[in-house]
Amino acid sequence: MATIADVAREAGVSRSTASYALSGKRPISEEVRRRVLAAAEALAYTPNAGARALATAQTKVLGLLAQFHEDEFAPAMMQYILGVTNTARDLGYDTLLVTEADGVRALRRVTDSRMVDGVVLMNIAHDDARLPVLRAAPQPGALVGFPGDCSGLDVFDLDFEETGRVMVEHLHRLGHRELILVSHPEHVVERGGAYVWRLRDAALERARQLGVILHAAYGESRQPAVGRLLHHLLDTYPAATGLLINNEAAAAALPSVTYERGLRVPGDLSVIGRYSADFAATFSLPYSFVESAPDRLGAMAVRQLVRRVESQAARQEPFVVRFISPELVSRDSTAPPRPSRA
Amino acid sequence: MATIADVAREAGVSRSTASYALSGKRPISEEVRRRVLAAAEALAYTPNAGARALATAQTKVLGLLAQFHEDEFAPAMMQYILGVTNTARDLGYDTLLVTEADGVRALRRVTDSRMVDGVVLMNIAHDDARLPVLRAAPQPGALVGFPGDCSGLDVFDLDFEETGRVMVEHLHRLGHRELILVSHPEHVVERGGAYVWRLRDAALERARQLGVILHAAYGESRQPAVGRLLHHLLDTYPAATGLLINNEAAAAALPSVTYERGLRVPGDLSVIGRYSADFAATFSLPYSFVESAPDRLGAMAVRQLVRRVESQAARQEPFVVRFISPELVSRDSTAPPRPSRA
DNA sequence: CGCAATCATCGAACCGGTTCGACAATCAGG
DNA sequence: CCTGATTGTCGAACCGGTTCGATGATTGCG
Numbered sequence: 001m002a003t004i005a006d007v008a009r010e011a012g013v014s015r016s017t018a019s020y021a022l023s024g025k026r027p028i029s030e031e032v033r034r035r036v037l038a039a040a041e042a043l044a045y046t047p048n049a050g051a052r053a054l055a056t057a058q059t060k061v062l063g064l065l066a067q068f069h070e071d072e073f074a075p076a077m078m079q080y081i082l083g084v085t086n087t088a089r090d091l092g093y094d095t096l097l098v099t100e101a102d103g104v105r106a107l108r109r110v111t112d113s114r115m116v117d118g119v120v121l122m123n124i125a126h127d128d129a130r131l132p133v134l135r136a137a138p139q140p141g142a143l144v145g146f147p148g149d150c151s152g153l154d155v156f157d158l159d160f161e162e163t164g165r166v167m168v169e170h171l172h173r174l175g176h177r178e179l180i181l182v183s184h185p186e187h188v189v190e191r192g193g194a195y196v197w198r199l200r201d202a203a204l205e206r207a208r209q210l211g212v213i214l215h216a217a218y219g220e221s222r223q224p225a226v227g228r229l230l231h232h233l234l235d236t237y238p239a240a241t242g243l244l245i246n247n248e249a250a251a252a253a254l255p256s257v258t259y260e261r262g263l264r265v266p267g268d269l270s271v272i273g274r275y276s277a278d279f280a281a282t283f284s285l286p287y288s289f290v291e292s293a294p295d296r297l298g299a300m301a302v303r304q305l306v307r308r309v310e311s312q313a314a315r316q317e318p319f320v321v322r323f324i325s326p327e328l329v330s331r332d333s334t335a336p337p338r339p340s341r342a
Numbered sequence: 343m344a345t346i347a348d349v350a351r352e353a354g355v356s357r358s359t360a361s362y363a364l365s366g367k368r369p370i371s372e373e374v375r376r377r378v379l380a381a382a383e384a385l386a387y388t389p390n391a392g393a394r395a396l397a398t399a400q401t402k403v404l405g406l407l408a409q410f411h412e413d414e415f416a417p418a419m420m421q422y423i424l425g426v427t428n429t430a431r432d433l434g435y436d437t438l439l440v441t442e443a444d445g446v447r448a449l450r451r452v453t454d455s456r457m458v459d460g461v462v463l464m465n466i467a468h469d470d471a472r473l474p475v476l477r478a479a480p481q482p483g484a485l486v487g488f489p490g491d492c493s494g495l496d497v498f499d500l501d502f503e504e505t506g507r508v509m510v511e512h513l514h515r516l517g518h519r520e521l522i523l524v525s526h527p528e529h530v531v532e533r534g535g536a537y538v539w540r541l542r543d544a545a546l547e548r549a550r551q552l553g554v555i556l557h558a559a560y561g562e563s564r565q566p567a568v569g570r571l572l573h574h575l576l577d578t579y580p581a582a583t584g585l586l587i588n589n590e591a592a593a594a595a596l597p598s599v600t601y602e603r604g605l606r607v608p609g610d611l612s613v614i615g616r617y618s619a620d621f622a623a624t625f626s627l628p629y630s631f632v633e634s635a636p637d638r639l640g641a642m643a644v645r646q647l648v649r650r651v652e653s654q655a656a657r658q659e660p661f662v663v664r665f666i667s668p669e670l671v672s673r674d675s676t677a678p679p680r681p682s683r684a
Numbered sequence: 685c686g687c688a689a690t691c692a693t694c695g696a697a698c699c700g701g702t703t704c705g706a707c708a709a710t711c712a713g714g
Numbered sequence: 715c716c717t718g719a720t721t722g723t724c725g726a727a728c729c730g731g732t733t734c735g736a737t738g739a740t741t742g743c744g
Contacts, residue, residue: 001454001456001480003729003730003731004730004731004732005730005731013693013694014693014694014695015694015695015730015731015732016693016694016695016696016732016733016734017692017693017694019731019732019733020692020693020732020733023732025732025733026692026693026733027691027692028692028693029691029692029693032692032693044454046451046454046455047455047730047731048396048455048456048729048730048731049392049395049401049455049456049457050391050392050393050394050395050396050401050456050729050730050731051392051396051699051729051730051731051732052392052730052731052732053391053392053395053699053731054390054392054393054396054698054699054700054701054729054730054731054732055698055699055730055731055732055733056699056731056732057699059391059392061438061457064439068424075417075418075420075621075624076417077420078417078419078420081439082410082441085439085440085441086441086442089440089441089442094438094440094452094457095438095439095440096403096436096437096438096439097406097423097427097437097438097439098427098431098436098437099424099427099428099431100428100431109388110436112343112386112388113388113389113390113391114343114390114391114392115391115403115436138343221624222623222624223622223623223624223625223626224626226626227626249624252594252624252625252626253626255597255598255601256597256601256626256628259597259598259601279417280565281564281565282417282563282564282565282591282594283565283594283625284565284566284568284569284594284595284598286598345699345700345701346700346701346702347700347701355723355724356723356724356725357700357701357702357724357725358702358703358704358723358724358725358726359722359723359724361701361702361703362702362703362722362723365702367702367703368703368722368723369721369722370722370723371721371722371723374722374723389700389701390699390700390701392699392700392701393699393700393701393702393729394700394701394702395701395729396699396700396701396702396728396729396730396731397700397701397702397703397728397729398701398702398729399729
């Protein structure tokens with residue numbers, strides 16, 4: 001493999017001149033520049049990433065830390081990852097994907113060893129053990145997800161509280177007065193998945209204000225448990241006419257449940273979900289939903305991260321917490337309620 | 343951040359001694375080793391990855407090249423990726439995930455710049471343009487997927503031909519005599535997705551031998567197109583009593599299609615899919631299926647790749663092409679056929 | 685015509701590790 | 715007690731880039 005010394009020799013100049021000719025950081029005569037470029041081309045020269053990283057203290061790599069707990073719903077994660085990797089590449093960065101179970105150790109490893117210029121964290125827990133490590137790291141970091149303490153980091157997430165309100169308001173406006181909300185499994189909450197209770201508490205509050213009965217239940221993340229749970233909820237609250245779903249696995253399981261019960265949507269039951277358009281399309285989900293915009297969130301996080309990485313000035317700016325507003329995509333799965341579902 | 347020079351100074355030894363004490367590559371007195379280790383601990387020393395890569399010509403990073411075409415079914419990909427990243431980490435490697443659309447340029451970039459010690463390629467096309475680049479690269483490579491020309495590379499894939507035969511034989515044994523096979527979209531085949539026709543051709547051949555009528559159709563990868571297609575196929579072949587699905591999106595769409603038509607599985611229609619257990623679980627798919635074992639394939643590819651990376655001897659060994667045998671997981675979605683579906 | 689300013693290039697140092705060869709100290713054997 | 719092998723440590727070179735300061739060649743100006 002050709003080094004810059006080979007290029008310099010081929011072009012008949014010194015190594016430093018070759019470097020300047022390629023980077024353009026100092027004026028070089030047109031004649032010499034041509035020779036260097038030709039030599040680099042002829043030798044198929046590509047800078048050695050390790051050497052460059054050592055010299056410039058920049059790796060042009062971002063770390064993406066995603067934790068996959070046993071019960072995590074992996075398919076939904078893909079969209080976030082693609083948002084990150086594609087945006088990073090557009091900005092000239094590659095992405096180191098770290099899925100290690102021990103997120104703290106993983107984060108420490110990639111930051112301490114200077115493998116990455118910055119880090120995006122996903123699956124943020126309310127009291128995430130990785131955050132202190134990230135704050136202490138020399139590289140900037142961005143979060144996709146909303147922790148209890150946002151200090152020292154840029155944070156991006158869907159506005160789950162507004163999402164809860166939008167869902168309740170939409171069904172209230174159609175005349176529904178008793179609703180069921182299916183969230184994520186209880187252990188997701190225990191682990192610190194704040195988005196679950198943020199949506200739930202805001203929905204409960206709004207329901208209270210509007211005089212709507214809202215039954216908030218934990219979910220499951222797997223078949224057949226999630227299907228059984230949906231059946232159970234529909235049995236338990238026979239007067240409920242609307243279903244709010246903040247749980248991808250439950251949304252995916254719902255069609256067969258309504259089929260088994262002979263329920264029609266929206267005739268017998270109105271449904272609103274919260275997931276991405278991509279997810280809806282690939283899994284044939286016929287429900288109106290609030291777009292969770294995973295690719296957009298990943299892209300926003302990366303753009304802000306790269307700004308901080310590349311500009312000393314940007315690194316001094318105050319940290320941002322940015323929520324994207326829920327957007328309700330109508331699929332005609334909601335309608336005014338029938339007097340009784342039974 | 344502490345360097346090895348800091349550690350050496352703190353321990354009162356030379357840089358080289360510190361290095362040997364930490365790596366154990368030369369005998370060091372117990373006394374000095376203790377002092378060096380203590381100093382490293384006290385200064386929270388972590389080797390700089392770029393410097394180490396430069397010195398050892400090893401990055402301890404593997405490249406994972408995954409292409410996401412417009413119509414690719416992203417969620418299924420996640421399983422492969424996790425198989426790769428987790429196995430890599432177990433073996434001491436991190437993973438650079440590259441999703442760039444221009445796979446050839448991406449591959450050239452990561453190999454030429456020596457960012458990675460080896461490369462795993464996914465979404466292999468029959469005549470994949472990345473393969474010549476990978477063969478010419480100084481790093482070893484492994485494929486998940488089966489190309490037309492396997493020379494110079496280690497190849498891992500599900501045995502799609504045997505899968506096609508197993509599916510046909512299973513339904514034939516139950517008494518079915520007319521079947522439908524839904525594959526991937528036609529453009530996936532045009533792009534070179536060999537697994538589509540490998541399964542199809544083997545299934546057709548076996549059906550011919552057994553005297554079974556098999557209607558092989560292309561699929562779609564999205565709603566609502568894939569749902570419409572399934573309806574169309576069931577309309578077109580009313581005498582068919584069994585359905586073979588080599589297409590995740592079609593499998594995901596089938597429950598609502600059978601519901602809309604009032605068909606019962608397996609009472610009215612027997613169904614066999616080809617996807618992963620994880621996929622089946624998360625999407626409530628109630629069908630018997632051939633396990634596609636994405637995590638196992640990813641893990642196999644990485645293990646072989648790392649062997650070649652780490653051992654000069656292994657690099658001389660002949661290249662392997664390894665198929666994993668289809669395993670039919672029963673979910674009671676197949677039964678002897680009724681006389682007529684209509 | 686001589687001097688200062690400008691321009692293009694070069695040499696050397698540096699980034700932070702690893703590794704080779706040399707050397708001093710210790711020890712065993714004759 | 716001298717020699718030769720063994721053990722532990724050090725200094726220097728190297729990996730392949732980037733960058734700073736210096737230098738020689740031009741050019742502009744008085």
